[in-house]
Amino acid sequence: MIRFDHVTKRYPDGTVAVDGLTLEAPTGRITVFVGPSGCGKTTSLRMVNRMIEPTSGTITIDDRDVTSLPPHELRRTIGYVIQHAGLFPHRTVIDNVATVPFLLGTDKKQARARAAELLERVGLPAHFARRYPAQLSGGQQQRVGVARALAADPPVMLMDEPFSAVDPVVREQLQDQFLQLQEELGKTIVFVTHDIDEAIKLGDQIAVMAVGGHLAQLSSPADLLARPIDAFVAGFVGRDRGYRALGFARGAALPTTPEPTVRFGERVPPGGLEEWTLVVDDTDQPQGWLRSGPSGSPPGSPIDDAALFRGGTLATQGGSLRAALDACLSSPSGRGVVVDGDGRLEGTVHLDAVTDLIASRERAEVTGGADG
Amino acid sequence: MIGNVLRWLNDPDNWNGTQFTTGIWAQLQTHLLYSVIAVLAALVIGLPLGLAIGHTGRATSLISGLNAVRALPTVGVLVLLVVIIAPHFHGRTSKGYIIPTLIVLILLAVPPILSNTYAGVQNVDPAVRDAAYGMGMTGPQVLWRVELPNSLPLIFSGLRSATLQVIATATIAAYVTLGGLGRFIYDGLAQQDYPQMISGGVLVAALALIADLVLALVQRYTVSRGLTKRFSKSTVGGAVAADLEEAGVEHT
Numbered sequence: 001m002i003r004f005d006h007v008t009k010r011y012p013d014g015t016v017a018v019d020g021l022t023l024e025a026p027t028g029r030i031t032v033f034v035g036p037s038g039c040g041k042t043t044s045l046r047m048v049n050r051m052i053e054p055t056s057g058t059i060t061i062d063d064r065d066v067t068s069l070p071p072h073e074l075r076r077t078i079g080y081v082i083q084h085a086g087l088f089p090h091r092t093v094i095d096n097v098a099t100v101p102f103l104l105g106t107d108k109k110q111a112r113a114r115a116a117e118l119l120e121r122v123g124l125p126a127h128f129a130r131r132y133p134a135q136l137s138g139g140q141q142q143r144v145g146v147a148r149a150l151a152a153d154p155p156v157m158l159m160d161e162p163f164s165a166v167d168p169v170v171r172e173q174l175q176d177q178f179l180q181l182q183e184e185l186g187k188t189i190v191f192v193t194h195d196i197d198e199a200i201k202l203g204d205q206i207a208v209m210a211v212g213g214h215l216a217q218l219s220s221p222a223d224l225l226a227r228p229i230d231a232f233v234a235g236f237v238g239r240d241r242g243y244r245a246l247g248f249a250r251g252a253a254l255p256t257t258p259e260p261t262v263r264f265g266e267r268v269p270p271g272g273l274e275e276w277t278l279v280v281d282d283t284d285q286p287q288g289w290l291r292s293g294p295s296g297s298p299p300g301s302p303i304d305d306a307a308l309f310r311g312g313t314l315a316t317q318g319g320s321l322r323a324a325l326d327a328c329l330s331s332p333s334g335r336g337v338v339v340d341g342d343g344r345l346e347g348t349v350h351l352d353a354v355t356d357l358i359a360s361r362e363r364a365e366v367t368g369g370a371d372g
Numbered sequence: 373m374i375g376n377v378l379r380w381l382n383d384p385d386n387w388n389g390t391q392f393t394t395g396i397w398a399q400l401q402t403h404l405l406y407s408v409i410a411v412l413a414a415l416v417i418g419l420p421l422g423l424a425i426g427h428t429g430r431a432t433s434l435i436s437g438l439n440a441v442r443a444l445p446t447v448g449v450l451v452l453l454v455v456i457i458a459p460h461f462h463g464r465t466s467k468g469y470i471i472p473t474l475i476v477l478i479l480l481a482v483p484p485i486l487s488n489t490y491a492g493v494q495n496v497d498p499a500v501r502d503a504a505y506g507m508g509m510t511g512p513q514v515l516w517r518v519e520l521p522n523s524l525p526l527i528f529s530g531l532r533s534a535t536l537q538v539i540a541t542a543t544i545a546a547y548v549t550l551g552g553l554g555r556f557i558y559d560g561l562a563q564q565d566y567p568q569m570i571s572g573g574v575l576v577a578a579l580a581l582i583a584d585l586v587l588a589l590v591q592r593y594t595v596s597r598g599l600t601k602r603f604s605k606s607t608v609g610g611a612v613a614a615d616l617e618e619a620g621v622e623h624t
């Protein structure tokens with residue numbers, strides 16, 4: 001657990017970057033600092049590993065004051081990832097990853113073996129090990145940066161906008177892999193971003209900061225969306241927060257109805273089909289919708305890629321209401337496809353049923369019930 | 373004329389010397405000796421100073437101050453130093469001339485080495501330096517493991533330009549009665565023996581060229597390929613295939 005206790009940072013020029021920050025970043029969880037540019041996120045983060053010293057207040061990690069160790073020793077126990085990765089250009093990828101173990105005096109061979117393992121974990125093939133940073137794309141460099149921060153297996157990680165310099169597609173991949181990795185590793189993470197969507201996606205807990213270095217609100221992503229504490233937070237959290245809040249809403253079980261299906265690779269039966277028929281593969285995983293009738297596939301025609309409408313998204317039973325709503329809205333038949341945890345078809349759900357669930361959840365919320 | 377120069381350079385007597393003259397080999401050695409001493413001394417002064425100033429960001433005005441030294445007229449300084457220093461030496465020693473000569477050469481070589489070393493350290497990407505400290509390196513570790521290796525390309529270019537300048541300027545040793553390849557130039561001029569004079573110039577140029585080649589070779593094996601971007605075929609060749617493969621994986 002990282003504790004900020006009345007931490008204030010005033011720069012020599014008088015700028016108050018962080019003003020009386022008090023909060024806890026719980027062990028094994030991701031705490032996200034989010035807020036507009038210049039609100040003191042980076043300053044707050046860098047005070048944890050003493051890249052910046054606070055003007056007043058204390059920061060403790062597991063009840064130990066960070067000032068109880070010399071800065072360089074403290075930093076070797078804290079993973080640190082920055083926006084442009086900051087890889088050492090003169091070192092190969094593998095030696096970049098092994099930086100901290102080298103500093104700790106770990107045997108070179110052993111340190112490199114561990115580094116190779118980490119590269120694989122962050123999704124880089126083994127032959128990248130002997131390349132130099134200049135031979136990597138931005139996204140790949142960022143992966144190496146994450147691997148480097150993890151190399152000495154620090155319990156705490158500090159990440160300052162690690163994914164903001166890559167394009168949206170790569171960013172999403174990096175975020176997903178990061179969450180997966182965190183699931184396995186359970187680090188205590190402080191993550192800085194100015195992107196509220198990223199904060200909501202990654203955070204177990206979100207600290208919204210306002211310019212001047214005040215903590216405006218500290219809460220779970222769901223609470224933040226449902227109950228912004230003031231006009232500033234509401235404005236910052238954004239317009240479609242009602243829809244995004246559904247991403248955290250787990251309603252009652254989705255009332256599915258069985259859906260007739262045809263198999264991918266077979267042919268349309270001689271008698272024809274309904275206008276929209278769901279296509280599944282051999283393992284019952286939905287593949288897309290098939291259109292029959294005058295403007296669709298005639299009887300006897302193959303059910304192949306060319307015939308398939310793949311536009312619809314899938315909702316998972318037990319997943320969020322947002323996914324369920326989206327499955328309905330994106331389905332050409334108007335029926336949302338619901339799968340079980342293994343991706344096998346469970347049935348379909350109607351838009352009305354989903355909106356009923358949403359409405360009943362909202363009623364519960366108004367009468368005082370909170371969701372998880 | 374070119375023929376005369378070639379004839380002069382082809383004469384074994386000019387290379388090995390006679391009982392009346394010192395040969396090219398011997399003068400080459402002297403020339404090289406002065407140059408090596410001057411460059412090494414300049415390196416010993418300029419490198420640590422440049423690293424320290426770049427690393428700490430203190431005393432940066434020293435850089436511009438020393439650069440002003442470059443503007444001093446070399447021969448003038450030499451004569452002045454000889455006038456000051458030579459009277460302190462008596463008897464059959466040429467130290468009174470060697471020391472001023474070396475000082476002039478060192479003064480010439482320090483600024484490019486110093487300012488390039490400083491610039492090299494300054495030019496290290498702030499994100500890289502930040503990461504180095506953030507990983508838990510101490511100040512000296514950041515200097516040796518990150519700033520120095522990343523400054524090497526600039527340090528080498530400073531060293532090479534200092535070396536060229538010193539080898540070319542070491543000819544002035546002959547101006548104050550000492551040896552070196554400058555001997556042929558000054559003697560040739562005095563005796564109106566132009567083939568000898570031109571040959572002297574040609575030899576200086578050749579020496580400078582060879583020295584530069586040697587340093588280029590050292591540079592090649594000292595500077596990380598990550599900085600020179602001369603990546604080995606194996607990683608690049610493999611990289612293309614791997615990138616394709618990876619692109620396929622990444623965008624599914």
Ligand SMILES: Nc1ncnc2c1ncn2[C@@H]1O[C@H](COP(=O)(O)OP(=O)(O)OP(=O)(O)O)[C@@H](O)[C@H]1O
Nearest residue numbers: 011013015017036037038039040041042043044194
């Ligand atoms: N070294 C410094 N000296 C003076 N003021 C500084 C210094 N570093 C930061 N500041 C100021 O402190 C405030 C907070 O800066 P900080 O870098 O923590 O913001 P941030 O929330 O990380 O912003 P961004 O999203 O743009 O990265 C800003 O007003 C900034 O101008």
Ligand SMILES: [Mg+2]
Nearest residue numbers: 041042043160
């Ligand atoms: Mg910042």
